[in-house]
Amino acid sequence: MVKAAAILAATLFSAAAVQAETCRQALALGLDVSGSVDAQEWQLQVEGLARALNAPEVQQAFLAMEGAPVSLAVYEWAGDASPRTLIGWTAIRSRDDLADVQAQLRTQIRVPHGPGTAMGEAMRYGGALLAQKPECWRYTLDISADGKSNMGPRPERVRFDAALADVTINGLIVSTGSDMADPAAVARELDMLERYFHGAVIKGFGAFVERARNYSDYERAMTRKLLKELQTVTVGWLDMPDQATWNTPH
Template identity: 45%
Template sequence: MGAGLRGLWAGVLAAGLGLASLAEAGCRQALALGLDVSASVDAREDALQRQGLAKALLSPQVVDAFETMPDIPVALMIYEWSGYRTQSVLQPWITVRSRADLVAVATRLRAAPVGRSGNSTALGGAALFAARAFERGPDCWRRTLDLSGDGKNNDGPTPQMLADDPRLDGITINGLVIGADPGARGAQKNAHIGELVAYFQQNVIRGAGAFTEVALGFEGFEESMRRKLLREIRVPMFSALYHGAR
């Protein structure tokens, strides 16, 4: 074993995150993706969101990130959310081991009927729905929720109210802020995006390493989701260990 690999092992063991623990868990990450279909999202924007996610999942870099450690894969679940009691699963938990699995997910996303809820924005409710899904889902080393949204919470418990909620313990929540509507221009658009990013960073995201990605409108959703998935799924240290130990 070279010095570099020994150093990597030492870092892993010091953090209590050995590969043996990963193998026992069966998967390295449970990743839930929550898509905003509240009243502010029209049918065209919803289509852009779904198609953008489907394309992002099939981008070569994202496929490679999913396939990096096939023996310790990623489990994926996708749902839509709007009002406090309004969530719908688009893709139940699936263990992703190959591109074929991601093709199946993308096909399912594109074929699912588009339902307009007309409801308000319940980010807190969306987080609690994911927490229940994680409890029923696979036992993975990490649990990550990816919440996309174009507005602030206005229904049910706010994300701030859930800051100490034990149901969300152990779940990292990242945000994908979808910027101002196409009618906004210049300073107005920048102000809207800046305000919403600040809201997500202060109130929505949580957990070690949590972050916020930004899409400049639903037209930019695909590229932003691709960047976000790569950042969430890539585990360079574990990948190096995995391949070095083989």
């Protein structure tokens, strides 16, 4: 009888702890799978994300606040009207949760998408995903891309949609050059794309653009980007400025 009561008490305590749990950040990652991304580059992108989630420093950042996990979702986008969710919202409470996300990423199969780059549509899709997590402290949307938007709603307008008002949008840009490309040409391409992202895509508190020299460099760039995002929330939440100053168009 005493043992049964103890088990019941432990179960109730565990349930209450989960119910009281706080989501410190909702993080949605949008991967570019438009016509400029071939099968090998798609695989490098998905595998690069999986490996970034396995980096010890990234795992430590995800798990830095016990009782206040990060919720993670991953989707892919292109130029058609069918962005696809790869990983639904997952609360990251342990390394096992991160391992489950990595395993799910590695079982994904590439599907055909339109040839264009509808970045504004991708941003709206990410905003709709984030709206499913109304209880989180902070909302972050990541857009990976290797080119400018060339169809659909204009991202420079979409980023100030009401649905994205409280969302920080960051970017991860990738050069289309190969491993053998001239470094100066790669730098010029990334400079151009970074200016575009600053002018049309990113916004919010601490928003930034991370750069990858090519898709083979995606793992390194994604690792750096995740660390910046997760550490900003862990360390800087109490020092954040008033929300009214975050989303003012420049």
